[in-house]
Amino acid sequence: MNVPDSAFSALIFSVALLFSFITGASAKLNTDPKAVAYYEPKALGGSMLTVQREPMNIIISGLSDPAALTNRGVTNWANSIHFGAECLGIHLGGYQAANLGDGNGVVNQTTILREDYKLPIGTCLQSLIGGNHFRIWRQNGPQSNSGALFLAGSAEETAAQNHDIIPNGYDIGRDDIVKRAIAGQTSFSGIIYTTTVQWLPNLLPFTANEINHNIAVDGRVALLTIDAETMGNGYNCKGSGLCPTLNPSTCDQALSKVVDTTIYRTDT
Known part of the structure; x- marks a missing residue:
């Protein structure tokens, strides 16, 4: 059979793609990387401090997947x-706001995520005894749309101490998050993550009296x-000890009802 080179190449590609799907090979999710890691807020009229004067000490690059x-x-x-998300989805503290210099002006945090202590209801424990947490903003305005996420990480005291930031809590919180992220591959809900870090030394040139609680940062x-x-x-049907008693088709039925925008955890 005489097959044109272009058609033959397309056929080979289709077969390879089908083989990859059948074998369940790991599939990269990165299909549309952005061209810029981030834009510096100060250069565009914004700030690396929130309105409440807390440092945004982590940036998730717009070049990420x-x-x-x-x-x-x-x-x-x-x-x-x-x-994880806040205890029972209830936010009791105040929202913080920031200006990332992207043309959106001052906006409230997108969300806040708290340390879960590797427990199903661990964020409730964090709300009680304190620990690490971070707030998130997205740089996506018309002036500078990098898609990067700016995080304000900090370790805080217990609820009895009004969740005040612990001494050196901004640097401690940041370092803990980074240490977890780059320790090796991490995974959740069928996705494997590999995270790398680059340290930016000059984005937070603030003195202690410019920062909330008068806490110095490096x-x-x-x-x-x-x-x-x-x-x-992206999923398996091993589940818990109850699963062997179920019809195998039950897993596929459950999968068909999964809402793509929902994070499913054992505590919700």
């Missing part, structure tokens, strides 16, 4: 390093780049 930059995606990544910002890929076909 797009799947890790959505609200759902960054929450899933956070779950993989043991941070001035460094961690620029994280997250690579994401699916684990095989």
Whole structure:
């Protein structure tokens, strides 16, 4: 059979793609990387401090896998390093606001994620005894749309101490998040993450009296780049000890009802 070269190449590609799907090979999610890691807020009329004067000490690069930059995606990544949504979805503290110099002006945080202590209801424990947490803003305005996420990480006291920031809590909180993220591959809900860090030394040149609680910082910002890929076909039906008693088709029926914008955890 005489097959034109272009048609033959397309046929080979289709067969290879089908083989990859059948074998459940890991699939890279990065299909549309952005051209810019971030834009410096100060250069565009913004600030690396929130309106409440807390430092945004971590940036998730706009060059990260797009799947890790959505609200759902960054929450899933956070779950993989043991941070989660607030206890029972209830936010008792105040919202913070920031201007990332992207043309959106001053906007409230996108979300806040708290340390879960590797427990199903761990964020409730964090709300009680304190620990690490971070707030998120997205740089996506008309003036500078990098898609990067700016995080304000900090370690805080117990509820009895009004969740005040612990001594050196901004640097401690940042370092803990980075340490978890770059320790090796992390995974959650069928996605494997590989995170790398670059330290930016001059984005937080603020003195202690310019920062909330008069807490000094070392001035460094961690620029994280997250690579994401699916684990095989993205799910399995091993489940808990009850699963062997169920009809195998039950797993596929459940999968068909999964809402793509929802993060499913054992405590909700």
